[in-house]
Amino acid sequence: MALTxxxxxxxxxxxxSMVAGxxxxxxxxxxxxxxxxxxxxxxxxxxxxxLAWVFAQDLGSIERRVLEPGGIVEAFAKHMALTFVSTVFVxxxxxxxxxxxxxxGARLMVPPVIALANIGQAVPSIGVLVILALVWDIGFxxxxxxxxxxxxxxxLRNTMVGLxxxxxPTIEAARGMGMTKRAVLQKIELPLAVPVIxxxxxxxxxxxxxxxxxxxxxxxxxxxxIINGGLVSNRQTVVLVGSVLSxxxxxxxxHLGGIAETRxxxxxx
Amino acid sequence: MPDVTTPSGGNxxxxxxxxxxxxxxxxxxxxxxxxxxDMTIAAGEIVVxxxxxxxxxxxxxxxxxxxxxxxxxxxxxxxxDVTKVNPDRLRRRIGYVIQQVGLFPxxxxxxxxxxxxxxxxxxxxxxxxxxxxxxxxxGLEPATYRSRYPKHLSGGxxxxxxxxxALSADPSVMLMDEPFxxxxxxxxxxxxxxxxxxxxxxRKTIIFxxxxxxEAIKMGDRIAILREGSxxxxxxxxxxxxxxxxDDFVADFxxxxxxxxxxxLTRVRDVELVQWPTAPRGASRPEVLEALRGxxxxxxxxxxxxxxxxxxxxxxxxxxxxxxxxxxxxxxxAVVQPQATLADALNEMLASRxxxxxxxxxxxxxxxxVEFGTxxxxxxxxxxxxxxQSRAAADELHAAQAxxx
Numbered sequence: 001m002a003l004t005x006x007x008x009x010x011x012x013x014x015x016x017s018m019v020a021g022x023x024x025x026x027x028x029x030x031x032x033x034x035x036x037x038x039x040x041x042x043x044x045x046x047x048x049x050x051l052a053w054v055f056a057q058d059l060g061s062i063e064r065r066v067l068e069p070g071g072i073v074e075a076f077a078k079h080m081a082l083t084f085v086s087t088v089f090v091x092x093x094x095x096x097x098x099x100x101x102x103x104x105g106a107r108l109m110v111p112p113v114i115a116l117a118n119i120g121q122a123v124p125s126i127g128v129l130v131i132l133a134l135v136w137d138i139g140f141x142x143x144x145x146x147x148x149x150x151x152x153x154x155x156l157r158n159t160m161v162g163l164x165x166x167x168x169p170t171i172e173a174a175r176g177m178g179m180t181k182r183a184v185l186q187k188i189e190l191p192l193a194v195p196v197i198x199x200x201x202x203x204x205x206x207x208x209x210x211x212x213x214x215x216x217x218x219x220x221x222x223x224x225x226i227i228n229g230g231l232v233s234n235r236q237t238v239v240l241v242g243s244v245l246s247x248x249x250x251x252x253x254x255h256l257g258g259i260a261e262t263r264x265x266x267x268x269x
Numbered sequence: 270m271p272d273v274t275t276p277s278g279g280n281x282x283x284x285x286x287x288x289x290x291x292x293x294x295x296x297x298x299x300x301x302x303x304x305x306x307d308m309t310i311a312a313g314e315i316v317v318x319x320x321x322x323x324x325x326x327x328x329x330x331x332x333x334x335x336x337x338x339x340x341x342x343x344x345x346x347x348x349x350d351v352t353k354v355n356p357d358r359l360r361r362r363i364g365y366v367i368q369q370v371g372l373f374p375x376x377x378x379x380x381x382x383x384x385x386x387x388x389x390x391x392x393x394x395x396x397x398x399x400x401x402x403x404x405x406x407x408g409l410e411p412a413t414y415r416s417r418y419p420k421h422l423s424g425g426x427x428x429x430x431x432x433x434x435a436l437s438a439d440p441s442v443m444l445m446d447e448p449f450x451x452x453x454x455x456x457x458x459x460x461x462x463x464x465x466x467x468x469x470x471x472r473k474t475i476i477f478x479x480x481x482x483x484e485a486i487k488m489g490d491r492i493a494i495l496r497e498g499s500x501x502x503x504x505x506x507x508x509x510x511x512x513x514x515x516d517d518f519v520a521d522f523x524x525x526x527x528x529x530x531x532x533x534l535t536r537v538r539d540v541e542l543v544q545w546p547t548a549p550r551g552a553s554r555p556e557v558l559e560a561l562r563g564x565x566x567x568x569x570x571x572x573x574x575x576x577x578x579x580x581x582x583x584x585x586x587x588x589x590x591x592x593x594x595x596x597x598x599x600x601x602x603a604v605v606q607p608q609a610t611l612a613d614a615l616n617e618m619l620a621s622r623x624x625x626x627x628x629x630x631x632x633x634x635x636x637x638x639v640e641f642g643t644x645x646x647x648x649x650x651x652x653x654x655x656x657x658q659s660r661a662a663a664d665e666l667h668a669a670q671a672x673x674x
Contacts, residue, residue: 173371176336176444177385177434178360191375266375268418 039255043248050244054237066229066238072245078221079249082140082212083205086147090204094152095197098159099185110160117156120149125211133218143220147211151204158200162193195265202257209253213246223249283348284309285442285474286333291342293328302328304498305342312441313472317489319479321522325499326478330444333476334363347441361385364435364443364473368450370427372419378404378430379415385438403433408463425456432464436471443475450479458613461487465608466631482523486511486533487610494519507534512658531651532644537614537628538607540647542637545570545625550579550595557594558587568623570601576634578604578627604629607636611647614639 054067065071101110120128128149132142166189174184216224223246230238286309293303302325310316318326331337333344335356343352351359372381379400386396401411407429419427428448435443449457465488468475479485485492486507493504496518503515511527511534514520523530546560547570561569561584568583571594582598589597603621605614605628617626624641 167369167371167374169367169369169371170373171371172336173365173367173431174373174384176334176360176365176367176371178357178362178388179384180357183388188373268375268377268420 036259040252043252047244047248050241054241057237059237060235062233063235063238066226066233066235067241072226072241075221075223075225076245076249078225079209079212079223079246082143082147082215082220082222083209083253086144086151086208086212087201087205089144089148090152090155090208091201093148094155094200095159098156098163098197099190101156102160102163114157117153121151121153123150125150126214126217129214129218138218138220140220143212143215143218146218147208147215150211151207154203154207155197155200158196158203159193162196162200163189165196166192191266192269195261195269198257198261198264202254202261205257206250206254209250210246283312285312285347286310286476287343287345288329288333289343289345291329291332291344292340293325293332293337294340301340301498303332303339304500306499306501308493308501308504310474310476311491312474314490315468315475315477315488317477317479317485317492318495319482319485319489319492319522320495320499320502321497322480324495324497326480326495327446329495329499330446330476330478333442334360334365334444336360361388361438362440362442364440366428366431366435366443366445366448368447370419370431372427372430372434374419377416377418378409378422381419381430382434382437384434389438399437400433403436404430406436406467407433409433423456424452425460428452428460432467436473441474443473445475445477447479448477449484450481462606462609462613464488466606469608483530483533486530494522512654527655529648529651532612532615532648533610535611535647536607537605537609537611537639540611540639540643542628543625543640543643545627545638547572547635548594550574552594554587554590554594557582558584561587566623568598570627570635570638571595571598572635575632578629578635581623601627603627605639606631611639611644615641615644618644 128146174188212222213224215222216228226242288308291306292301294301320326332339382400383396404411449460494502496502503519511531545566546564548557548560550573557569568581571579573579578601580598586597603617603626605626614626625638628636
């Protein structure tokens with residue numbers, strides 16, 4: 001996949017090779033209701049079956065404490081907060097930065113910024129988390145910073161590629177009709193880049209929902225708490241619940257990202 | 270050397286566009302792309318800039334709407350110096366059509382056409398009316414195409430929409446950069462003819478860039494043949510460029526067959542049409558036979574209720590009783606409009622059985638026919654002209670040599 005950190009010197013910005021975004025069941029707008037609901041229903045069934053099986057077991061006090069329903073809900077809510085807050089920050093930083101870097105005159109800035117984003121991507125996320133914990137603090141916000149650093153590259157890169165792949169004659173026609181540069185960016189370039197940018201956002205979401213399981217190590221909560229709790233107490237059933245839940249959540253988030261990609265892309269493309 | 274910057278035979282009125290000592294030097298290039306160009310363009314004319322690739326014709330055109338800022342010189346539009354005005358506002362006054370069209374793929378055709386009126390702050394009702402008017406004008410049925418997206422249109426339809434978009438705010442000047450360059454030859458021919466017909470009513474001042482001399486001859490009221498640095502080699506009517514090229518560069522650029530190219534100058538409406546016998550679709554066999562016997566032609570043209578040509582039927586085919594009139598004979602495929610050139614008509618009739626093309630008006634009703642004989646007589650005449658010119662030149666040379674020796 002296109003997300004591995006590449007040396008900045010080689011980082012070309014041609015579309016295709018590095019545009020993040022996976023296969024897509026939503027190509028074409030005439031997606032049936034089943035297309036939208038099929039996966040969520042399957043995931044709910046898997047989670048329900050797992051939980052039913054686990055609670056049918058003869059659970060010890062440790063399992064019961066970790067798998068207490070209120071605790072699972074809280075871990076889930078924390079996980080969602082980590083995922084969405086970090087992704088919102090990624091969008092707020094990477095999209096304007098991508099716009100800035102694709103303006104003429106910012107050419108010289110591109111290699112260093114891409115290099116920096118590449119470093120963020122290349123360093124293992126657990127390393128970033130631990131470093132931040134050492135030099136700053138533990139808890140929710142350091143975890144958010146680590147997630148943002150880790151997932152900024154796909155959105156930044158897709159924003160740039162998305163803007164650069166806008167057909168030049170379209171821009172020329174817009175300028176030739178008397179649209180200002182700002183209007184061309186707002187009404188032509190950004191809308192036409194939306195599908196590619198959204199593919200990057202979807203990738204960032206998936207990275208964040210996965211990486212958020214590591215937030216438990218800096219005491220930021222999330223579904224990682226359940227997995228880690230199971231591991232340290234050597235309770236396989238607990239590990240199973242945590243893993244199934246986080247995998248299901250990740251698949252569900254990716255599914256939502258896919259829906260957003262189709263629904264939010266402009267018509268006519 | 271005569272003044273080449275002003276077209277000969279100009280009407281003397283205030284020109285629509287005047288370029289004064291206009292130059293463009295791109296950074297890092299020694300030679301200017303446009304080298305102190307002086308040119309005037311009369312209102313209501315199509316001026317074609319034509320020249321080999323790299324001669325600076327597109328750059329010249331973009332200097333006029335200042336997509337490229339001139340290095341020096343002045344641009345005067347309708348008597349107003351626009352060299353320093355706000356370029357975005359200037360461009361809203363000038364229609365702009367490019368080869369790749371550049372329709373906004375995420376906007377409907379109606380929204381595309383409404384781009385400039387929206388910027389100018391027209392109200393919605395006026396915009397809607399204007400969009401429908403323009404769609405009809407360029408031959409796209411408004412109800413069908415208004416809410417389509419560009420990807421649903423063919424190349425020719427997109428270029429029609431592009432022309433409509435350029436005309437949206439009724440600019441007095443249009444810039445067209447190889448507008449029909451990316452379209453297949455048959456559609457291109459049709460679009461050219463339609464555009465010429467449209468121009469007869471809208472009378473815009475048009476700068477038209479092309480590298481194709483045949484297109485230049487067909488479209489231009491005047492042609493400016495440019496050499497490197499956008500230097501004008503000759504600026505004249507197509508007729509005069511073909512008959513009296515200013516120098517070897519122009520003669521070379523026109524290429525061989527200049528006399529045949531003049532077929533591209535003569536319009537069907539300029540020649541006398543021949544009337545072939547016609548019969549309405551509902552006519553009886555004896556009536557059709559009667560029509561045929563009353564003329565010296567070998568076939569009858571069957572017309573539908575709107576007098577549009579349907580089929581050619583010869584005497585022998587009239588005998589066939591088993592099929593209705595509208596199904597015997599051959600379909601009337603060779604059809605041209607009065608503003609088509611004789612070259613177009615010749616093309617059509619070469620494919621037809623009776624060596625003639627039916628001429629129809631804008632609504633498709635039959636006006637008459639052009640025959641192969643008519644065109645061939647004109648070719649003969651053109652060739653005789655050319656022969657006499659070259660004999661005159663030879664005589665001159667001979668006389669000059671005789672005088673020297």
